[in-house]
Amino acid sequence: MNAPERSAVHRADAAFQEMHGRAPSGVWSAPGRVNLIGEHTDYNDGFVLPFALPHRTAVAASARDDGLLVATTLGDDGKAQHATPIAVSALEPGAVQGWAAYPSGVAWALREQGVHGGADLVIAGDVPAGAGLSSSHALECAVALALLGLAGRAPDGAAGSPALSEIARWVQRSENDFVGAPTGLLDQTASLCCTEAHALFLDVRSGKSEQVLFDAAANGLRVLVIDTRASHSHTDGGYGARRSGCERAAELLGVPALRDVAVAELPEVLPRLPEELRPLVRHVVTEDDRVLRAVDHLRSGRMAEIGPLLTASHTSLRDDYRVSVRELDVAVESALAAGALGARMIGGGFGGSAIALVPEDALTAVEEAVVAGFALESLGTPRLFTAVPSAGAGRDK
Template sequence: MKPARLAAETFRSLHGRAPQGVWSAPGRVNLIGEHTDYNDGYVLPFALPHRIAAAAAPRTDQLLTIATLGSDGRVQRAAPVEIAALRPGSPGGWAAYPSGVAWVLREEGIGGGGADLVLAGDVPTGAGLSSSAALECAVALALLGLAGHSDTTDDPPGGTSGDARRAEIARWAQRAENEFVGVPTGALDQAASMRCTAGHVLFLDVRSGATEQVPFDTARTGLWVLVIDTRAKHSHSESGYGDRRRGTERAAELLGVRALRDVAPPGLGAALDRLPGELRPLVRHVVSENARVVEVAEHLRAGRVAEIGPLLDASHTSLRDDYRVSAPELDLAVDLARTAGALGARMTGGGFGGSAIALVHEADRPAVEAAVIAGFERERLARPRLFTAVPSAGAGRDRW
């Protein structure tokens, strides 16, 4: 059953009435461009068909109630909270993400009249596929919809009229994660969830906010992006993500630039000579990764999808050796996929666990999948979850 229907039916069973509406947002795969977003760089994500839905109805008592339907079919309910009493860090746990969105909208002077929310979805959690951003964006659209901002929740992404508003909503959702939850993520995840379109990757210049929808019809080319969820749980808050971010900010400060985006590839060697040894690998990754994003986008515009494979490989090597955010399970998945015939493979997401992706010919996909599963079994690791990722639509209102 689709997340929107699940959310609506669970809402009815919990509250004895139908929701006023259901809104949903997708997880994402980042084709390339890792740890470049908080360095004002370039990213190239696309939306997954997997979504998180928020069924919602207004309340008149200023309370926010939140329930979520787990993958095991059980409903978990958070304690009701007064929207006026929301403060960063309270509530904590899983309820912090939707509560943070309500807090941001209150700070922006929007809504605040109370709401019942019921969440359901199929974005894998802990897989580095932005389940938290999908949740935040779905809740943002739901609360905006309840507040009467249907014009911002119904416009599809990619259109000129609605895209600026979608960019603003993405920033609000990011602020909820950064300031309320306390996780220092960049702009990639929420922007992808709000602004991606079906059949395209989103070329995003994080500094300017400019976007381009680059065609990426994998079925037409006979190529697939295979997602390998290693089941090694990924968490920004419990990893070295913040350390890496602070390191790149320190490097930019020492180099006298606004962000590492301002270090051009021809000047990389001279820049590295000015930095202490521990910062050089971080800078080398960010500068080279930005260049790889630009090159991949050029290949896709020209329809040369198969030629991006070596760039995916180079990205993983850089993330593993320079940025040091890979994990043994990710390296194993990448190596197994390449050996079995993938054109290129890399970890995707912030790292320290989560998922890898592999670009494979349709005819080679069964062999690659079998090799990955067998390799994990030999290492006595949990069986990975594998699926093909089709570039899908961004966030919006659902019919159920």
């Protein structure tokens, strides 16, 4: 177990005992994620390639017999924030606001699956919030496993137990319909299904997945995560507008989803669309192709060759999908100038984090260049760390 995981699990467990005067029935945790490549392709039935971070959100939980959901989260300063207790039977979209909407939304979605019981939840985590590293989905996935575990429905492969792919869709429903963020399936599936030392190659349409070996250190490389500290949100409209644009383009083209358009068809397809939709389609179609090529490189042991694909992905997200911001561009430009093999923004955009694929012997130079680049632009100091593909969600205690 890595250090961030121990920290989150220990903090949640200890805080639960302090608040409730007894040990929790169990502690479950789920990781944040880095999406190596494949951005805004998940809600277009396409391909993604994420891996789990060692940073996790943990939930210490016990069942209640009064039907109430009582949730507490620990801030970075260790102070507890208590949500107003609410009956699981009373949960409806719009009934809960703020951070408590995330665990409440999961309880609401699971209620439709026959999970009705109340619970005491104490939440602690190490996944940086607002950094595009899927902190909200780590929280939701950990809560989902906790509530299912308390109800005797853990995803353990026993007859009648839910598959991780089912749980991912339940979590997506909680995010889409309760919280109001129109996210796809990438983040939930990554948090639940990723494995140590691998990236998860997922065909979102079919649900088929493959664990692709991704050992950067063995190849003399590092994945540097650059948290720009420019906070982002999926509920502010920009993400939803682009998703709606993709759906409209698919409808105009007469295809189920943009995944059904091939790169070779773009010269014929794009002129048939309104001008404002063409860049969205170009990004999604070429991004799917980049994912497939990246997977081929990794399968063949040519990890360094994914670098240019990462950079091309950022260019497409910046120019066609128009979801980058200056902080993300500075991160990418500074990393590339200092020797990174490739770099790109990750997540939904409008802030958050970038990644850079860096030769091990250039790591310090790249880190220093990124910090200097932010200072030159009078931007806040970014948070930097190297990411190692880690285990997905599960029960810790």
